[in-house]
Amino acid sequence: MAPVTTQPGDIKSILAEKGLDRDDPRLVGLLDGVKAADVERALAEPCGRYSFSRLLTLISPAAADFLEPMARQARDLTVQRFGRTIQLYAPLYVSNYCINSCRYCGYNQGHNYPRRRLTIDEAIADADVIAAEGFRHILLVSGEDPKFITADYLCELAGRLGANFSSISVEIYSMSEPDYAKLFAAGIDGVTLYQETYDRGTYGEHHPAGPKSDYDRRLESPDRFASAGMRRIGIGALLGLGNWRTETLAMGEHAAYLMKKYWRSQVSFSFPRIRQAHEVRDEFVRPVSDRDLVQMMLALRLCFADAGIVLSTRENADLRDNLTPLCVTKMSAGSKTSPGGYTGESATKQFEIADNRSPAQIAEMIKASGAEPVWKDWDAAFSQQRG
């Protein structure tokens, strides 16, 4: 592996210094060294503030015996900061063309299946279905292939979506800062981009070719889109690739860095667990159990009182119902993970979803849990272009 060039204070050097960008046995030693008394002390501290040692304590094997008190604190903190509300959004897949070779993904360029990119009119047809279901927050999702999906395409689509949606975000390939600035000017106000894994070695194994094989370029993507003005920064690790405990520590450091440096933008965490996908074998998956997932979500909430916590339809209905009151602030519902999926199931999906309930059913579930489903929590008027 080539030596990493870093600037003091940048995210590369922060991760390198703490051993978070590699499979560092020191970290495992630190995690295993946490005692029950340390966890009790951490739980007696003021809730919701981050430090590396606090997150390390709460994500340790020892803390796995404290999920119930952690859940109580996380629930209370979330109610205090976000209220009894859950915000809803829907993903709109616009293209499954991809020039990357991610081993875990259905869109892998080596996979042989019919590819499709929606025309702007086709995307609007799907978006109309989403809007009719009640959604006002939409997430545009795409594989990476600049022949098919460009910043200009997304800007044009955002312009057409403006009439129906209060907030438009994207979950797409890593772009340049000027391209992110174009998207922001067109009314796109959030970007979600997962590092997939913070461990350079594992990252290299899973991203053998294509532009995404560049770990550093991906790691610095949030810097570029936050600099371009994006209000919502979504980060996460794809769970099942690396050691979930050290991935959580890296997410915490990444979030703390982004919150300090880009203090006008809000950071959200997502917890995507690897799902079954077209032609994907899963012998490499390092399973993350429900208990592990819960510990991860709670530990991050107890360190970041005001971070968004996102739960997608990758998780099944039963688990989603139980996770919702703990610390979740945002959920997708009724998701279709193939381009054109809302107007007809024609193209290959990125992955199989596990919660097939309709948006109306999800809204009922949220109400039954004692919270208000919030469809609109932003306004097009915030954007100069759209306001």
Next chain:
Amino acid sequence: MDKLLIADRQFSSRLFIGTGKFSSNEVMARAIEQSGSEMVTVALRRVDIENENDDMLGAIDRERYLLLPNTSGARDGDEAVRLARLARSASGINWVKLEVTPDPYYLLPDATETLKATKVLVDDGFVVLPYINADPILAKKLQDAGAATVMPLASPIGSNQGLKTRSAIEIIIDQATVPVVVDAGLGLPSHAAEAMEMGADAVLVNTAIATAEDPCQMANAFRLAVEAGRMGYLARGAGESKQANASSPLTGFLRDA
């Protein structure tokens, strides 16, 4: 209780209510009712202001409550102005609670952008109620710019910490010529009573009511606390003394002088 006058409008209740964080619009409506409030603030980001069938707006009786749109989420003055203008053209409401909070975590107000936006909105005919840090000089400048009230925070919004900025708010109350509405951070009815006893003209409460186990009862408790605090202020309590007062005064010998 004595009436409160803001701009040209009289209020019998000195408790203003925020509408975020409630578990449902029905619970919100009942809590507002119990609070006795006559002014209810709504985040423009949460509602379709032009849509009469909007779920949240539909739950607020506009005959009984003055709807005060707020610019929650605005990162700078320009955004807040744009939002307020669109809301006015869609709804006809020319009152606005001005919130410019560039940091999405503590949601602390930006003094310079708030002052700038207040000037623009006042010139444009708005009744402006700016949310500010407890900064007496900023309060004076806003007053000079034509703000209808000033709304200093008691502590960071949603924190339920109570009157952490007490001494600065005392100065604002002492000096202001417009009503002083203590906003943000009041977590208990006793905090609201304390603010009112100090001479605040009104308080605004949201999180403490919306996230209580029983929001309706908590709304009622805040109503009573605000009334008690106001009455206590008007009755001019005897005030506390750091020292005990000697029952045999040192200057008693002067009695015959």
